[in-house]
Amino acid sequence: MSGAVQVSVWKQPAQVWAVAFACVVAFMGIGLVDPILPAIAESLQASPVQTELLFTSYLLVTGLAMLVTSWVSSRIGAKATLLVGLALIVAFSLLCAMSGSVDAIIGFRAGWGLGNALFISTALATIVGAASGGSGAAIVLYEAALGLGIAIGPLLGGLLGEVSWRGPFFGVVALMAIAFVAVLVLLRGPGERRAPVPFSAPFKALRIPALAILAVTALFYNIGFFVLLAFSPFPLGFGAMGIGLTFFGWGVALAVTSVWVAPMLVRRMRRTTVILIVLPLLAVVLILAGVFVAIPAALVTCIVVGGLLLGIMNTVLTESVMEATDQPRAVASSAYSAVRFLGGAAAPPIAAALWHSFDATVPYLFAAASVLVAAVTIVLGRKRLAHIDAHDADAEEEAVAVLMGDAA
Structure with missing residues (x-):
């Protein structure tokens, strides 16, 4: 990267920083709930399957909403879409924090997923359009926000979760409220050009064979991703802070390989070759996690090593989607992401059910398969x-790929 781009990354208009800050908080939400899953289960007398539905409702609605977010944003504009998304996240996070039952939180997490879909589907396009230094500077800034959010989310969740399981939800409310005000005040909305996207566009895109193959691949891959992320807090047996620190390491590993290692590998070999190397390695890591699930140090090692492989896969898979079709990038990505998130939505409760029916090894073997x-x-x-x-x-296309693929 040239020195000019490095300098320009940190010399951005205020509106870019407003959206970038909101991106950090949005991606923190991916792992924020992780450290408090056991605490929620204990405090609300919820079964592990019920508790894992906190991920399912969030991811299912996020995925389904992805099919319509491009249609919405192309009509009401980027600023309005960002603000609606942020407002929904604030409202439903607050409702989660104030809930007295796990069923209520499951429902409110679904509303949170809708807000998240509206926000993440629009954020990067806004940064790319407003950043100084061209799309290269925008990508650096966005990926920095992505990595920071993924790494900090579990750590903050652990810290606040030590006080109360409600703490992480209140934390999201406060941070997203600040992000809402920042975007409202600093981001310019009027004057943006809009090109309406047909409602049927993402559905038609899935008829393209290459895109359909990648979407199915991502669906099964995401099962492995979310068994590792959402189920592991239970067999680890740690408190909120211990889980938070574990997944902080996971998030840092994922961010490093997503931003630096994946592009390096793609420069040296075919994308499909990278995928076919990394997926079997990930399966091996998941099998080892199942075999050594009763040894906390070994399970933590598998989680962090898994993060390294997941970072590579996220970037390479979603870059592949950008090359799979001549459809508009946002349309192809939203169609792919909708299918991918279905795997993420199904994985946590299935893993918990397998744990209840058999033992803690079986969910990881299911993920590996x-x-x-x-x-x-x-x-x-x-x-x-x-x-x-x-x-x-x-x-710019790679940036859009990372936006739509890694936001799961």
Whole structure:
């Protein structure tokens, strides 16, 4: 990266910093609930399956909403979409914090997922359009926000969770309220150009074979992702702070490989080759997590190593989506993300049910099998994916890929 770009990253208009700050908080929400899952289960007399539905409702609604967010933002504009998304997150986070039952929190997390979908589907396009120094500077700034949010979320959740399981929810309310005011005051809305997107566009995009193959791959891969993220707090047996520190390490590992390692690998080999190397390695890590689940140090090691592999997969898979079709980037990404999030939504309660029916090893074996199904999908569809190895997405396209794929 040139020195000019490095300097320009830190010399941005106030509106860019407002959206970037909101991005950090939004991505913190991915792991914020993780450290308090056992505490919620204990405090509200909820079963592990019920508790894991906190992820399911959030991810299911986020995924389904992705199918319509491009249609919404193309009509009401980026600023209005960001503000509606932030307002929904504030409102439903507050309702979660004030809830007295796990069923209520499950429902309110669904509303949170709708707000998250509206926000993350619009945030990067806004940063790219407003940042100084071109799209390269915008990508650096966005990926910094992404990595910071993913890493800090579990740590903050652990700190606040030591006080009360309600603490992380109140923390999101406060931070997102600040982000809402910042975007409202600092981001310019009028004058933006809008090109209405047909409601049916994402559904039609999934008929394209290459995109469909990648979407199915991501669905099974995401099962592995969310078993590791959402189920692991239970067998770890740590308090909120211990879980938070564990997934802080996971988040840092994921961010490092997503931003630096994945691009390096893609420069040296085909994208499909990278995928077919990383997926089996991830399956091995998940199997080892299952075998050594009763040894906390070994499980923590597997979680962090898993984060390294997940970071590579997130970036390479979503970059591949950008090359899979000539559909508009936002349309292709939203269609892919909607299918991908279904895997994330299904994984946590299935893992908890398998744990209850068998033992803590079986959920990780289930996750490993799912990841291997993802690898087989790539092998069987590799001829249809030949063109994704023949092109390099430009900087802005890669940024959109990371936005839509890593926001899960």
